[in-house]
Amino acid sequence: MMSIEQLTTLFGWLSIINIVLLSFSAIMILAFKDFITQIQSKLFKLSATELMPIYFRFLAQYKLLIMVFNVTPYLALKLMI
Template sequence: MTIETVRSFLGWCSVINMGLLLYWFLFIIFAHDWVCRVHGKWFNIPADKFDAIHYAGIMYFKLAIFVFNIIPYFALCIVG
């Protein structure tokens, strides 16, 4: 496996993961009440905790994208 292959793989993983993150963010912004109502029924979560849980989830997912995809991609761009 070459550096170019790994770099390409990490680049596409970054694009796909950022797309999922954007989808999650837009879904929470535009369908907040519906998602909160559904999750409230399933898990008995109040609205304020729902917002905190999703905010923390989005933050951790974004951090994981940077740590495991974007930073190694740029490191391989510098090396290769």
């Protein structure tokens, strides 16, 4: 069984890793927008105007999941210590 300190450390690192991945994804989408939309429009038969809202919806949902499943448990455990 894991102690509260170990769980706090685990959720802290999970939060950091996922926030870095979210930031990297956002930077890549913004920096290489034309290249990414060109490839994915061919793969999924969607136009570039249809893909941008999908990208931002993905980023928003990923951010929400990080907050709910990583950051919130971390903060709750930090308050318990």
